[in-house]
Amino acid sequence: xxxxxxxxxxxxxxxxxxxxxxxxxxxxxxxxxxxxxxxxxxxxxxxxxxxxxxxxxxxxxxxxxxxxxxxxxxxxxxxxxxxxxxxxxxxxxxxxxxxxxxxxxxxxxxxxxxxxxxxxxxxxxxxxxxxxxxxxxxxxxxxxxxxxxxxxxxxxxxxxxxxxxxxxxxxxxxxxxxxxxxxxxxxxxxxxxxxxxxxxxxxxxxxxxxxxxxxxxxxxxxxxxxxxxxxxxxxxxxxxxxxxxxxxxxxxxxxxxxxxx
Numbered sequence: 001x002x003x004x005x006x007x008x009x010x011x012x013x014x015x016x017x018x019x020x021x022x023x024x025x026x027x028x029x030x031x032x033x034x035x036x037x038x039x040x041x042x043x044x045x046x047x048x049x050x051x052x053x054x055x056x057x058x059x060x061x062x063x064x065x066x067x068x069x070x071x072x073x074x075x076x077x078x079x080x081x082x083x084x085x086x087x088x089x090x091x092x093x094x095x096x097x098x099x100x101x102x103x104x105x106x107x108x109x110x111x112x113x114x115x116x117x118x119x120x121x122x123x124x125x126x127x128x129x130x131x132x133x134x135x136x137x138x139x140x141x142x143x144x145x146x147x148x149x150x151x152x153x154x155x156x157x158x159x160x161x162x163x164x165x166x167x168x169x170x171x172x173x174x175x176x177x178x179x180x181x182x183x184x185x186x187x188x189x190x191x192x193x194x195x196x197x198x199x200x201x202x203x204x205x206x207x208x209x210x211x212x213x214x215x216x217x218x219x220x221x222x223x224x225x226x227x228x229x230x231x232x233x234x235x236x237x238x239x240x241x242x243x244x245x246x247x248x249x250x251x252x253x254x255x256x257x258x259x260x261x
Contacts, residue, residue, distance in 0.1 A: 006182075011193055013178030016170045019199040026203030054111030061105025062137075065144070068098050072160075073167040087157025094160065099148055106141040113138060133205040136198055143191045150185045159184065 072094055080090065113134050116122050162180050169177030
């Protein structure tokens with residue numbers, strides 16, 4: 001029964017769809033069920049200097065790596081051909097831009113993990129999943145940097161094209177996409193596998209606040225209903241509170257209906 005079973009099919013053929021489903025459905029469910037947990041749970045009052053430097057290095061690096069992967073993997077190969085971009089040049093760009101960005105994110109992530117684990121006050125505000133996801137991201141960055149050692153052995157860009165074809169085949173529902181990466185180096189496989197695990201854990205950790213970063217500008221410009229409504233918690237009318245204040249101060253202040261001069 002299991003003679004023809006291939007773990008590569010499970011990881012690279014089935015798991016991407018499972019990860020994307022959990023990512024989308026889990027994010028929507030959390031927003032609908034627990035909207036008040038949709039935050040990054042900031043602890044910025046503690047060890048602020050380490051937080052600032054670690055956060056800047058981590059976020060600048062991780063965003064560069066993320067968008068680099070997004071553009072690099074999902075740009076159709078025919079676009080490179082039409083523009084006349086050599087595959088080798090694209091490979092060099094990935095190494096020269098992604099390498100320093102990944103290193104910066106790794107250093108920043110190390111500072112943030114150290115800060116969170118060594119300060120009891122910050123540790124008390126962290127959940128097990130939040131710590132786990134930070135460690136997994138750190139490992140993912142480290143493995144990503146290690147894959148550069150393999151990329152340098154294939155600077156013609158041929159290996160990179162295989163990952164592009166796999167990624168684009170997944171989003172176009174090609175069930176045979178997994179055969180494209182079945183014989184790549186194990187570091188690349190581990191990098192992909194860990195990325196899928198992080199994707200599945202995304203909705204259940206503080207990473208969900210990333211959604212807000214992408215959605216906030218559109219929500220403000222498109223879905224905003226008008227001016228912000230502020231409701232006071234005070235129960236007495238404004239005029240009554242003003243008269244009471246004037247009595248305490250011994251002065252006769254302006255009335256609510258008096259126009260401003």
